[in-house]
Amino acid sequence: MTAAASAHPGARRGWFLRRFAIAAVLAACALAVAISGNGLELIEGLLWADEVPRGSSSELYVAPNGSDRNPGTMARPFATVDRARRAVQALPEPWNRDVIVWLRAGTYELSSTLELSTGDSGKNGYRVIYQPYGYGTPRQETVALSGGTRVTGWSDPDGDGIYEARTPSGAFRQLYVNGQRATRARAPNADADDYREDAYVPIAHWDSPGYEYDADPNEGNRRIGLKAADVPASLLKLPASQLHRVELVVQRKWAQNRVRIDSLSPEGPLTYLVPMEPERALFGFGPPRIDGQWAHLENAFVLLDAPGEWFLDVDAQKVYYKPRPGEDMKAAVVATP
Ligand SMILES: [Ca+2]
Ligand SMILES: [Ca+2]
DSSP states (O other), rough: HHHHHHHHHGGGGGOBBOOOHHHHHHHHHHHHHOOSSSSHHHHHSSSSSSOOTTTTTTEEETTTTTOOSOOOOSSOOBBBBHHHHHHHHHHHHSSSEEEEEOOEEEEEEEOOOOOGGGGGGGOOOOOOOOTTTTTSSOOOOEEEEEOEOOOOBBBBBBBSOOEEEEEESSOOOOOTTEEEEOOSESSOOOOOOOOOOOGGGEEEEEESOGGGGGOOOGGGGEEEEEEEHHHHSSHHHHHHHHTTEEEEEEEEEEHHHEEEEEEEEEEEEEEEEOOTTTTHHTSSSSOOTTTOOOEEOOOOOOOSEEEEEEEEETTTTTTEEEETTOOTTTOOOOOOH
């Protein structure tokens, strides 16, 4: 008898199949594994809104301080979601009730993708549900499934307050510190998810305003003008190899454009920016180009000057981060997606 079955001796009697369950679980878990943030909080929204009455289900427990040698009970929980998955799979058939896998509070770091297939489905019309402990109650616990890669070994050898570490993997565009998304080094300074007006600078001039279907003859020569004061002088001094990695992010109505920068040319009160190809050619698509649309510049070491900002030097495979107040880089949990 499996550990799970011994915890639930009634599990041998008449269980029935509800086929929709696995599709929902698969969709939810694919989403959760694809992100490294609060994955399970997303799962909740996709799982079943109706609560399963207590006593009508078999229950397994997983906790970050559990052990996969435990039987998966409340008092002696498993440590990994995959161990619970295997326990569910091993439950004797036919099922006669739903199975709930309760995840206790904490972050579950996945070393490989959590894969759910048809064999992990509910059986005999009964469901298998993975959800945070206390789901749907005020005492619901906060749970995250993280497929992130840890970044460790932070130090600040020159004492300037910017910490550095070797990166464990290639390029990445997001960094999480203690579960909070950090800000890719940018100007103007603002949080990554900040939508205040002063988090941006206005596009001062589009060479080619309007819609792409205006058949503008300048389409191929398009440049973007920013006020000279809105372009940090440090960017003008960057060697081309570094400048080409800097991105202009433009909020164009319902679209957001991200273009790498080919060149910057100060001309009087404006600094003109020529996007790299194919971004420049692709700028024709989407909503109209209107002077005053919001933009910011992102991804250069010289833009790393505010707490919470980070930068990846892909050539050196080093990542830099300026801690927020109160963050201790010796203890911080830092992860990339
Ligand atoms: Ca430093
Ligand atoms: Ca900055």
